[in-house]
Amino acid sequence: VDLSVSWLGVNMENPLYNASGVMCRSREELDAVAASAAGAVVTKSCTLSPREGNPEPRYARAPHGSINSMGLPNAGYEYYLDYAKNYDHASGKPLFVSVSGMTLEENLTMLKAFRDADLPCLVELNLSCPNLPGKAQIGYDFAASSHVLSEVVKVYDKPFGVKLPPYFDPVHFAEMASVLNSFPSLKYVTCINSVGNGLVIDIDSESVVIKPKAGLGGLGGDYVLPTALANVREFSRLLDGKHVIGCGGIKSGREAFMHILAGATAVQVGTCLYEEGAGCFARIRDELAAIMEEKGYRTLADFRGKLLTM
Numbered sequence: 001v002d003l004s005v006s007w008l009g010v011n012m013e014n015p016l017y018n019a020s021g022v023m024c025r026s027r028e029e030l031d032a033v034a035a036s037a038a039g040a041v042v043t044k045s046c047t048l049s050p051r052e053g054n055p056e057p058r059y060a061r062a063p064h065g066s067i068n069s070m071g072l073p074n075a076g077y078e079y080y081l082d083y084a085k086n087y088d089h090a091s092g093k094p095l096f097v098s099v100s101g102m103t104l105e106e107n108l109t110m111l112k113a114f115r116d117a118d119l120p121c122l123v124e125l126n127l128s129c130p131n132l133p134g135k136a137q138i139g140y141d142f143a144a145s146s147h148v149l150s151e152v153v154k155v156y157d158k159p160f161g162v163k164l165p166p167y168f169d170p171v172h173f174a175e176m177a178s179v180l181n182s183f184p185s186l187k188y189v190t191c192i193n194s195v196g197n198g199l200v201i202d203i204d205s206e207s208v209v210i211k212p213k214a215g216l217g218g219l220g221g222d223y224v225l226p227t228a229l230a231n232v233r234e235f236s237r238l239l240d241g242k243h244v245i246g247c248g249g250i251k252s253g254r255e256a257f258m259h260i261l262a263g264a265t266a267v268q269v270g271t272c273l274y275e276e277g278a279g280c281f282a283r284i285r286d287e288l289a290a291i292m293e294e295k296g297y298r299t300l301a302d303f304r305g306k307l308l309t310m
């Protein structure tokens with residue numbers, strides 16, 4: 001079976017890579033993902049200046065996934081620009097850079113720098129960080145999203161993508177798709193970011209499990225799989241000529257198969273990567289290959305987007 005996927009001018013031998021935020025803040029972590037069976041690498045969302053992030057504990061494993069309120073800890077955009085300049089693009093593993101400025105001006109400054117560096121990496125503009133106290137997610141404000149993207153495409157003329165929050169209403173899917181469809185150079189969306197502001201409670205300690213925001217944090221893992229699949233399928237259906245990257249609840253070949261069946265071009269692994277380590281890419285790849293073998297599919301295109309309805 002052939003697990004490769006070619007899209008946006010990049011070729012991936014394996015459709016699996018890390019979700020932004022997991023194993024991608026330092027060059028050592030990024031190199032570990034690049035050295036693994038992952039088919040691509042994406043950096044931790046960056047801001048203009050380095051950030052410490054929220055007070056710890058800010059990540060916790062939960063019975064069916066994870067909760068995090070990291071608060072955008074990162075080394076600052078110049079660190080990731082430097083990593084991208086030195087990245088071995090000939091390695092065949094595309095590098096994606098996640099950008100998540102604290103303000104529109106920050107985003108424009110960073111995007112101009114990446115534009116001017118003229119690197120083969122692709123930008124994933126994060127519209128969905130749920131963990132900055134007092135800051136609403138851009139992705140939940142359709143007018144703000146449209147304004148940000150209008151300003152972005154004025155300075156950043158290369159293909160790019162956006163990381164979207166989960167939506168939970170057909171009207172919202174349609175509204176956001178309408179906004180996104182008005183930007184031809186926006187070539188992909190990554191669905192989904194964590195399900196924002198959940199609350200995990202430990203009944204033994206009768207306490208929350210993370211410190212920031214009185215315990216509120218973004219959910220990942222099994223908790224979010226059905227929501228992730230719905231967002232992948234809806235945006236695959238509603239977006240014109242754009243790719244959808246699936247993220248959310250992938251921990252085996254089974255969920256990877258589901259995401260691709262729902263329409264995903266490629267898939268990102270977050271919670272499972274955090275808990276298992278970079279070995280998960282080879283394991284999930286092999287599990288996906290076995291499922292394809294069993295079903296008689298030779299390539300991802302044989303079943304991509306072919307989810308049956310009743």
Ligand SMILES: O=C(O)c1[nH]c(=O)[nH]c(=O)c1Cl
Binds near residue numbers: 129130193
């Ligand atoms: O708290 C974070 O750093 C964070 N955590 C998430 O779950 N999604 C994001 O986009 C970000 Cl930026």
